[in-house]
Amino acid sequence: MVYSNYPMLNGPSDRPVFAIIGGGIAGSVQAIHLAERYPWLDIYIFDKNKKILTGTSNMNPGRPTFGFHYRCLNTATFCQDNTVKFTNFLDRIGCPNIFAKAPQGGIYVLMKGAAQILNGSINPVFSPDEIEPVFEQIKEHAIKNYSNDNNFKKHFGSPDQICRKLEETEYRSFLAQGLLEGVGACYETAEKTFDTVGICSFLREYIKGIKNIKIQTEAKVTCLEEIHQSKAARYRITWNDARTNKSRSEVAQFVTLACWERVGLFRKQLGKPECHPTYNRLKMLAILETEVAADCVNTIRPIFAASGPFSMISPQSCIEKPDGSIICRLACTLAIRTNVMNVPDDRVLPTDYDNMLEGTIDAEEKMKMAAPILEGAKQFFSCLSNARLAEVRFGTVRVPFGASGNVDLHDPASEHHARDYPGCSNLGDGLFVNEAMKMIYSVYNAETMLDWAHAELYGMNPKLTHAPEAKAATKGPWLVSITLLIP
Template structure:
């Protein structure tokens, strides 16, 4: 990837700078939307890694997300709509590898009885009778909204077929016999696993070709300050340049915090306290290699044992070996072991947390930590009997607990089960937060922030000429009319999605 020269103040040719702190999927998708709408501003992405999209975003298992594992309909349908929105966006910009080249169509087991998880009995959080009606409402929502949507049908099939309850003889081959007695209902869904690695690779290449996006790699931002300059109000960004161990500064007129682990710290620096606190949760992802005969490939799917065990296996890719056997790589989670620790986001990360994120953990320690996830998978999934642990990854997810409810996933009152915060907010003064609580929320958040930033950015890009708000006021009627025409033409150039808001 080519990197532009570093600037010390405003952008080249005195163009305004929109800085995005964090180059994961959320920050990258927002940068693309900004570049499309405003080609005459400079967009600078700051990322602490050597390349963007190589942190937590790259470890996302691409879990199929139509919302079937949520008890609250509003949360479930929001997931569904944003899965569709995210897929349409990737289609539009030409991403060739949206879905994993592995068995698809999700399997959801709803537990009615306690399940044995690594020697402990884990009760269902919700009875299947509480969840099954939501499944039907999710399907009704898809029928009402997407029956005439050709893109939906191309990617997911007919809306009226997005979920189907299975009989025991249709699902028993997915699970170990000891688990079957506790299953109250099982569904097949039209969900697909995203090819996260392929998506991240494509987005990196796509962004590198956009002229008004500059990447600041190995750039660890340490301080944000509100400042006033001859150009007006803005923000001074202080960052450590990992390329030459020099501390650098830059001025930006707009900033988005898309950096997860440091959002709370930066808010504190800027005097923007949380109304509802958000936490960093360190998560561990186990990557399993499963080798099976070709005639047993039908035992592998994206499978989720819901409401209690919260164990998932998500196929990433399948390769046929010379002997005809199939080697399938799967991401695997088990809530009681996957969720390592939770830390308030306005505190410096504990040393052990940071070491795991940075990969400063010995291979032996990684294996020790992730082995229980493999053991749990073998308890639940028939395909995991011969599975081998091939890789262990660590990353952060964002979890809001603003209502003061339980942090415990196994508490029915936990905000895990009814999420109404997609991870974007407008803090005022050209400062935004884009946390994208799920990968699929990245397009929704980008569109929201684009709308919020419109008042400040309006008039910046008219016919590729810089027009300040002050000069627009003095244009007169004829000038205002010409400006409106230019803006209208520019809006036609933009292909930003605006549906499903």
């Protein structure tokens, strides 16, 4: 069997190695796609944590994302299509709990006036008049593309019902009294909050059943070196094994950087600079708990105060107590406090950043940092009047910006408001970047990686245009769709 255009890989004991640095949702979903498409390919996942899917991926609030809070229609519909794609992928591989066991149906609050937050005044970036027309186009996109899609109807209902404008009498029960005067419009949507913790747990076990995926945890990769042999490039991956506190190395023909805060450093080591400024953004997620009566549980909804740097709550679970009351657990963000710091991604992380990310700061200090998130969110959402801060999580997102380098959430021209980069790129010579900018982009990115990997494996041999015939390496069908990167 000829595996590829790499002449040194054709021996029976020398299978190609595809290393993925970073075992979050993006890296894990890519590994599944590669393993099922190419059972003769050895896939290695390197992750610095004790288990894969326990880092930044595990702090994702699973916010419902059909794109209703974007003014840019292309960004909004891309969100919608990839929410559907991600949901269908989880459904097909048998994930039992795709959505959180908590009230569903997103609420989008579009502000027309300033909101008072933590003794300050925050103005909306876009007015409801700018956002609302996009909502109808989002609905039209769903009707056009999913009216005959039974999976869409199973998960989200009828496409023509994906959003509904609420009357003030309907949304007063969700919002704090002091916010109501500044509300321009409020919509209910058919989006559902993903059960991020459950999805991560399922994927972690699912991967264990795939024979050609090998996982190396507690492995913090410190160095990447390109080794040129024959006609193909190889990469030496050096990491620190936390179990033995010794340095180890592995050689791979293909490497994906799916590790967020170290992508810039690795690119620098390999001499592949960024075209535009890119930053590591340290984010803080507050986990809240609140007790409600059983007949009031539906006031705990996924609510997003949108069109600006406002706030979001995302219910994660509801647990019934013996007395019949319900304990609701929610993820909460407040933009002016959730984004802790930005640092250029081609530099070593500052000590404070690293300590928060690695969880080595004092628990009391973490709670003190996150307390304003709860305080500010209470000024938005009436259902949080009795909420308490239960847990604080930190994680990194790598934020690419255009030539303007515009990082200001309050600026309508900021790249935050019209994102056209899903987080994957092909650096050439079997080197890729996969850092899904949203959890829902992970399947899209994995399919794109399949396309690129196929070109790397077979591009130099015009007679070999398809992968060798083989059965999937694990239960569940292989997803065959391949798409092109959005412009």
